[in-house]
Amino acid sequence: MAAYRAPVRDQMFVLNDVLDVGQYGHLPGFADADVDTMAAILEEGGKFCEGVLAPISKVGDVEGCTRDDDGNVTTPTGWKEAFQQMSEAGWTALSSDPEYGGQGLPHVLNLAVNEMVSSSNMAFGMYPGLTLGAAAALHTGGTDEQKALYLPKMISCQWGGTMNLTEPHCGTDLGMLRTKAVPQADGSYKITGQKIWISSGEHDMAENIVHLVLARIEGAPEGVKGISLFVVPKFIPDADGNPGERNNAKCGGLEHKMGIHGNATCVMDYDEATGWLVGEENKGLKIMFIMMNEARLGVGLQGYALAEAAYQQSLDFAKDRIQGRSLTGPKNPNGPADPIIVHPDVRRMLMDQKSFVEAARCFAFWTALHGDLEEKSDDPTMREKGGDYMALLTPIVKSYLTGKGYDMVSNGLQIHGGSGFTEEWGASQLLRDARITLIYEGTNGVQALDLVGRKLAMNGMRPITTFMGELDAFIAEGGDETTQPFIDALAECRDKLKQGTDWLMNNALENFDHAGAGSHDYLNLFGLTCLTYMWAKMAKVSAAKVAAGDSDPIYANKLVTGRYFIERWVPEAAMHLAKVEAGADSMMELDAEAF
Known part of the structure; x- marks a missing residue:
């Protein structure tokens, strides 16, 4: 299997030459992200992904996660140590709010680091990705007390985080959900129900896991208008904010999946678990969509990041594998055959991969920059444009980059030929991992309907x-x-x-x-x-x-x-x-x- 190489030079080409991120140095966060600083962060992030995350990707695919009879989940060998190393080095806090321990750097720079994480080990990257998405939802909809309690430990990934939407009888149609919330005298709620396909729902890498759960308060209206959002921690924080009593929120089973084996995809059972309302009653879906939109951008990133990994693998294979002779005469006359990179059809697939990845990276960074400008610009017109573009382009980033990204990963397996259909070369793992990106966080068909039915008008x-x-x-x-x-x-x-x-x-x-x-x-x-x-x-x-x-x-x-x-x-x-x-x-x- 080819070793992953962080594409820092190409990332800097986009950030510096195309987007000219330095022109925004007067805005919050950008002042600390000059060209040299960005390059240094990406170089170090690339080394972490190359040296720590990439070597344990195959381990995660082969070992998967295991669950004991009490519902505790153990992640693959070496993953807990890598997660702690990532947390301690501050990689999870790059663009988060400094008030809660973040570094406040631009989201577009954080996106570049996340690309390398996803390319080197997609299943691993889902753990911090979901945690920070949950933190973003709490940052927007939580009370000051909730933010002070949860955000510092979630931003550092000392505590994990999840989003709990899907139930056995309903996926996209959330108006059908049945999980109920019963108010208690102390202001908390008892949450009862079952959620399925919960990524990172239970694991051993963080000392606590903060679940964001959609549920319906007794007597609430039917449909999506009656959905509320609750924070339900695995361990209820004690008076000092440390993990205390074990909550009645447990993993009832692990899904056996086509790919992303290293990520624990859980059935989560809530049996009168203690939770607290986030935001207003019956307004939970609006807050959860903050997390979902962040996740959709992250999934689009996964689409082209896996295409980047597949391109690197297939390029190395095409240069080394010798089969047949060039149509225009031998290019390796002293050998028995030419490397397959001389053949036009192999070149077609490699060029499709290369030209897609480089444009997709630019598009993802350009979109993320508009998100930064929506949040941080001092120009009202630019803020409005940033918000409009984030709304309009999110379904395109999610759907187009994953759909075409999957095609490029499939090209990678095709270039490997029969070797790609075997497990030891790594092409098959990338293809299996990539397939979920077209499905989760809203299928690509749903994204297309969202674009046509809502975003255009x-x-x-x-x-x-x-x-x-x-x-x-x-x-x-x-x-x-x-x-x-x-x-x-x-x-x-x-x-x-x-x-x-x-x-x-x-x-x-x-x-x-x-x-x-x-x-x-x-x-x-x-x-x-x-x-x-x-x-x-x-x-x-x-x-x-x-x-x-x-x-x-x-x-x-x-x-x-x-x-x-x-x-x-x-x-x-x-x-x-x-x-x-x-x-x-x-x-x-x-x-x-x-x-």
């Missing part, structure tokens, strides 16, 4: 209008001989996205099935447009560097890789538009019995 279509305006301004600037093809490709995608948007706006209201039938391809068209925009931005920067005589090969290589993308990926825009405009008639015409 929100705020009088202001987000999509602003985005289109940004593309128009970039296209209007034009380019030189090197960059104009990228701008033309962007204009092509932009025009087809506009046509698809107009078609949905004009047809979906008369038949909602048109929205559902076209949503998948519309989201893919939108995602393709976003990645084409990223390539146009990267090409513009790279061409200027090459013209100025910069000898760093990254810039010339970007132009070649980007040219491949616009030649081989952008033509799919026409296909996606045609499918959107095909509507729902043929899709919905057959009776169910005819299938």
Whole structure:
């Protein structure tokens, strides 16, 4: 199995050359994130991922987690020590609120570190990822007392955290949930019910686990309007804030999964467990969505991070594996065959991986930067734009980067051939791990419906209008001989996205099935447009560097890789538009019995 190599140089290209994060040095958090500091953090984070997390990824896949008769879960060999090392080094606290022990650095920098964590050991990265998502929800919706009690220990990952939504009879349709909450005289609640598929629900790496649980208070309205959110710790904190009495919240079983074996995916049983209301009664779903939206961005990151890991594995294999001769003559004349990287079809798969990962990374960082600006900018217009973009782009980051990311991981296994279908090379683990990203935190189909059904029309279509305006301004600037093809490709995608948007706006209201039938391809068209925009931005920067005589090969290589993308990926825009405009008639015409 190939050793993981942290892509720090490419991350810095995006942060420094493309996004110019240094221009925001006057904003809170950014002042402490100059170019040298960012590079140093990423270099050290990369070493941790390469040297600590990557070596135990296979261990986690083979060993998995184990549960004893009392519901206690043990994680794979070496994971507890790595988790403690991560916590003590402060890697979990990079972008969290300094008031509660965080370092307050930009979220976009934290995203770059999390990418390396996910590439090197995705299942491991879920433990701190879910903890910090739960902390973010408490930070927004919790009382001052709750924040003071829980946040410092969650931000440091001394305590873990989870989100508890799904029940055996309901997944996406949370209005059907049955977990109940009974108010007590002391202001607490007794929580009773069962939750399933709870990632990191029970483990031995943290001294306490803070569960955020959706439940319905007795007498609350039916449906989603009657859902409240509760904090239910594994151990009830004592008067000093330390783990005290064991709560009646236990792991009733571990799921046996296709992948991410090192993460404990639990059935959680709540038997009159003690919990406390977070926020207002019947308003829990709104707070939980804060955590879910963070998680969706994190899952999109997982999609391209695993594609990065697969690319590294397949590239090493393609350079070493010798099979056949080049179609244009031997490239390894002194050997019995040429390395398979000489073959165009292998090159096609490698170039698909490379061109996708580099654009996806740029798109994820660019989106995260808008989240930072929404939170920290001193310009109201920029804050508004940041919020609009985070709402509009979150389903695209989650769905497009995981869908295409999975395809790129599959390419990696294909490049390995029969070796990829065996376990010792690592390609199969990546494929198994990657498959869940298209499902959890809202399936990709649900993300597409969210985009078409909610995000396009929100705020009088202001987000999509602003985005289109940004593309128009970039296209209007034009380019030189090197960059104009990228701008033309962007204009092509932009025009087809506009046509698809107009078609949905004009047809979906008369038949909602048109929205559902076209949503998948519309989201893919939108995602393709976003990645084409990223390539146009990267090409513009790279061409200027090459013209100025910069000898760093990254810039010339970007132009070649980007040219491949616009030649081989952008033509799919026409296909996606045609499918959107095909509507729902043929899709919905057959009776169910005819299938």
